Structures are given as C-alpha cells and as structure tokens.
Amino acid sequence: MPDLSAQARALQPRTVALRRAIHRRPEVGLDLPHTRDLVLDALADLPLQVHLGVGVGSVVAVLEGGRPGPTVLLRGDMDALPMHEDTGLPFASEVDGAMHACGHDTHVAMLASAARLLSGRRAELAGRVLFMFQPGEEGFHGARHMIDEGLLDPTGPAGRPEWAYALHISATIPAGELHLRPGPLMASADTVRITVRGRGGHASAPHDAADPVPAAAAMIGALQTAISREVSAHDPAVLTIAHLTAGTTTNVIPETAFMEGTIRTLSAPVREQVREIVRRVCRYTALAHGCAAEVEVVSGYPVTVNDPDAADRFTALGREVLGCHRVATMPTPILGAEDFSYVLEQVPGALAFLGGCPAGLDPSTAPANHSNRVVFDESALADGVAVYAGLALDALR
Known part of the structure; x- marks a missing residue:
C-alpha cells in the first residue's frame, strides 16, 4: 500500500486528460457511444477482458490476478446531466444542454487509471477485479440494467463478486478526504x-x-x-x-x-x-x-446500504492510503439517491464520498454537485485512483 499514492500521482496526467476529454463531450442516459469509446481507448493496451453491454452502453473489464481467488467489483458511472454548464473552464462542455455536473467524468478517469495501476501489480492479486463502467446513473437505472444483463451472475464476466465498492466525488467535502458510514448511506x-x-x-x-x-x-x-x-x-x-x-x-x-x-x-x-x-x-x-x-x-432507487464489514474495510484502507486525518465517519446519511444501491442489495460492499472542493473555496458554500457552476479539484483524482486500487489489493491479498 505505501507506494500506491506515488503510483497514482505518476498517472495523474493521463487521469486528468481522460477526465477532461469526457467532460468536453458529456452524454446523457444509457447510450454513451463517445464516452464508451474513450474508455475503450484508455483500456486498450491493458491485459483486460472487455465486455460491452447489449441493451445499454456499458463497459465491463476483467483483470485476472496472478493466483486464483474471489472477485472484487469497482464501479465508475459515466453519464452526465441534462443541463447547461456555466463554469467557464477551458474544457467546459461543448454539448448544449449537457454537463458533467455530478463528477461522473472524474469517476471514469479514476477507475481507468486504477485499472492501469492494478494491471502493473496483477501478480499481487489472488483473484480478479471487475471494473464496472456504468451508464445511466442519473435516473435511468443503469446499474439495474447491467445486473439484468448478467453482471453479478455466477456465470457472468467474472463470476459473482465477493465485494463491491464505489467512490463518488463531492464538491462540498475538502479535497482528498474520504467520508462514509456503515448502514444506510443514501435514501x-x-x-x-x-x-x-x-x-x-x-x-x-x-x-x-x-x-x-x-x-x-x-x-x-x-x-x-x-x-x-x-x-x-x-x-x-x-x-x-x-x-x-x-x-x-x-x-x-x-x-x-x-x-x-x-x-x-x-x-x-x-x-x-x-x-x-x-x-x-x-x-x-x-x-x-x-x-x-x-x-x-x-419506484426509484432503493436505499443505499453499506455493509458494515465492507465499510470498516473501506475506512481502514482509506486511512492506510490517505492517512487517518483524511478519513471521516459520516454522522448521518444523506437523502440523495444512488443506483449503486442495486449492486449493494446483492453484494456486500460500500460507497464512499471523495472530497473534491477546489482550493480557496469553503466546502459549506462551494457550488455543489448538480450545480451549473460546480468545479472539482483535480488533485483529488490521484487520491481516488490510489483508493480504488487499494480496495482491490486489500480484498485480493
């Protein structure tokens, strides 16, 4: 674990470039051809088994470790929101009426770089990693569609996962901090x-x-x-x-x-x-x-419930990778909703929030996720890459 952060920082130029390419061309819903192609290009030179969705524009990639063992799932959602962007960023949305206002572009970039980092350490993995690049989180039930296509089946792309984890960036949490809790996390x-x-x-x-x-x-x-x-x-x-x-x-x-x-x-x-x-x-x-x-x-998304053991492992891993002072237990859930809840209904796992508040802004007043002016601190992406990779290494020791 000690060198994960250094390896993630070395990948930062690649991570940021992918994030910005996705951000410029946001896509809404279940069919994301441009985003999917960017993901496929980012993974093309890695030793992964890649599977494309049939009814939805999903990408599933499997990394086989050096020894037999269980499967751990890591999720990154890919879709944007149907809204205009007013950030003034040099890589702002070029698509009228669409914006990555919830940070899903950062999730994709972090997960792709984690796949690259783990590919270089596959001999350390006793099992396999299932990278879930998911469309349609923003109200389109993308995770449920992927499950219906066999994502979690014992005969699926990587067998039935033993653990499932996801990160979600937040513009109202200090950059690089990890916030989560066991039990109900989202409504x-x-x-x-x-x-x-x-x-x-x-x-x-x-x-x-x-x-x-x-x-x-x-x-x-x-x-x-x-x-x-x-x-x-x-x-x-x-x-x-x-x-x-x-x-x-x-x-x-x-x-x-x-x-x-x-x-x-x-x-x-x-x-x-x-x-x-x-x-x-x-x-x-x-x-x-x-x-x-x-x-x-x-009916919309179910309650997002973090498995207590998975949340404890997530917390311990976060402290090991980021430092104890950068990991916090949330005192209460939030009443936003997440379709990773469909995965957590079937597989023990946890979702955590990764801080992405830009330097110089107060997290309590910074434009929040889903704002037309939301901006995320890209320095947090290296922390997310390290945490994603660490979760897999920890689960497949």
Missing part, C-alpha cells in the same frame, strides 16, 4: 404524480364547479402534516411536491390540476408507509373538495 427515491380531477367552470361562479386547485393546495399541506404526525421522528422521511400546474387563464376554473414530487426514505418499511400515506391523503382530501385524485407512485 430511496420514488416519484409521486397526482392528478386532481374536478369540474371546470367560470371563475366568477366557483359554486357551479368543482375546483381542483384548492383541493391540490390542501393536499400539499395535508401531506406535510401527515408525514410529521404518522412517521416516527427516528425514521427520516422527506416528501416534497416540487411541481404544481393548473389552469390556463384568470377567469376559468380548470377541470384538472397536476402535481408531482419526490419521496425519500432510509428504510423499506418507511418507504411503503409513506407511499400509503400519499395515496390515502390525496384520495380523501380530493373527496372532501368534491374532486377525485389519481395517484401514481413510480
């Missing part, structure tokens, strides 16, 4: 869509109509009250109605109102409880206003 994320149906009419005569607008407004307040009254304060749950639309002009009561939002929870029982609350509250609030409500709950 489940469901979408709720509610259509309130009333009876349209003239705005001057609401008594002759069944106005869906006050019914929808009442639902929003009733939902917040129900969450605070029915869900235990010890079980975090967030319900946010973020979009509400109704009507076309000032003197017409519309027939329908529509609203949608997100549900975030940290356990499966509370997730189902909140879904039931939404259906019940909307139905009976609508009835109280002489309207009807159609409620659709669209």
Whole structure:
C-alpha cells in the first residue's frame, strides 16, 4: 500500500486528460457511444477482458490476478446531466444542454487509471477485479440494467463478486478526504404524480364547479402534516411536491390540476408507509373538495446500504492510503439517491464520498454537485485512483 499514492500521482496526467476529454463531450442516459469509446481507448493496451453491454452502453473489464481467488467489483458511472454548464473552464462542455455536473467524468478517469495501476501489480492479486463502467446513473437505472444483463451472475464476466465498492466525488467535502458510514448511506427515491380531477367552470361562479386547485393546495399541506404526525421522528422521511400546474387563464376554473414530487426514505418499511400515506391523503382530501385524485407512485432507487464489514474495510484502507486525518465517519446519511444501491442489495460492499472542493473555496458554500457552476479539484483524482486500487489489493491479498 505505501507506494500506491506515488503510483497514482505518476498517472495523474493521463487521469486528468481522460477526465477532461469526457467532460468536453458529456452524454446523457444509457447510450454513451463517445464516452464508451474513450474508455475503450484508455483500456486498450491493458491485459483486460472487455465486455460491452447489449441493451445499454456499458463497459465491463476483467483483470485476472496472478493466483486464483474471489472477485472484487469497482464501479465508475459515466453519464452526465441534462443541463447547461456555466463554469467557464477551458474544457467546459461543448454539448448544449449537457454537463458533467455530478463528477461522473472524474469517476471514469479514476477507475481507468486504477485499472492501469492494478494491471502493473496483477501478480499481487489472488483473484480478479471487475471494473464496472456504468451508464445511466442519473435516473435511468443503469446499474439495474447491467445486473439484468448478467453482471453479478455466477456465470457472468467474472463470476459473482465477493465485494463491491464505489467512490463518488463531492464538491462540498475538502479535497482528498474520504467520508462514509456503515448502514444506510443514501435514501430511496420514488416519484409521486397526482392528478386532481374536478369540474371546470367560470371563475366568477366557483359554486357551479368543482375546483381542483384548492383541493391540490390542501393536499400539499395535508401531506406535510401527515408525514410529521404518522412517521416516527427516528425514521427520516422527506416528501416534497416540487411541481404544481393548473389552469390556463384568470377567469376559468380548470377541470384538472397536476402535481408531482419526490419521496425519500432510509428504510423499506418507511418507504411503503409513506407511499400509503400519499395515496390515502390525496384520495380523501380530493373527496372532501368534491374532486377525485389519481395517484401514481413510480419506484426509484432503493436505499443505499453499506455493509458494515465492507465499510470498516473501506475506512481502514482509506486511512492506510490517505492517512487517518483524511478519513471521516459520516454522522448521518444523506437523502440523495444512488443506483449503486442495486449492486449493494446483492453484494456486500460500500460507497464512499471523495472530497473534491477546489482550493480557496469553503466546502459549506462551494457550488455543489448538480450545480451549473460546480468545479472539482483535480488533485483529488490521484487520491481516488490510489483508493480504488487499494480496495482491490486489500480484498485480493
């Protein structure tokens, strides 16, 4: 382990070049042909078995160690967000309406350089490393699609992994720090869509109509009250109605109102409880206003749960590679969501956040992930490469 950081720093020019090439040409969703080709070029001269996705633009690469043993999976997601970039970076996005605002370009670059570092030390590996370059993390369930194509099967590209790890860069954590926790790390994320149906009419005569607008407004307040009254304060749950639309002009009561939002929870029982609350509250609030409500709950990502043993190994490895002062245990989960949760449902593993706050900025006020102005400190990439490689070396000693 002691020379991992030095080896990662030696690869830094290659890591940064790949990151910037990906950043300039961001791609959204499950089909990422340009990004995939950049990954394939970066891996082309390495002793890897490469497999391409069938229904999605994924890349899976397998490194066989010098001795038999288990498989460890390392994940890097590849997709961007559908948003405009306003960073002013010399390598800013050249694609209108697409930006690597969540740092997935750094994940790909770090994982590719970790594959290069480990290829040079394959004799030390008792087993194999499965490099998972994944599309469609930003709401497209890319990890689930890869699992459906056999990623984790015993007969898959590298057999069933024994451990699975991932890094996620964060612009609001000091550069080079590693933050994680055992147990729930990130929330489940469901979408709720509610259509309130009333009876349209003239705005001057609401008594002759069944106005869906006050019914929808009442639902929003009733939902917040129900969450605070029915869900235990010890079980975090967030319900946010973020979009509400109704009507076309000032003197017409519309027939329908529509609203949608997100549900975030940290356990499966509370997730189902909140879904039931939404259906019940909307139905009976609508009835109280002489309207009807159609409620659709669209399942999103599950809770991201770090296996306690894997999190402990991740923490110990981070301290060994980066130093004890640069590894912190998170006191609480965050309510963002991650589709690496699909992998962690089936394989013991852990995800950790790698700090990437630029020098001179306060992490508490720096533009955060998903901001149109987010910038990541590229010096942290060498730390990520070293940690990725260290996780594999540790698991396959």
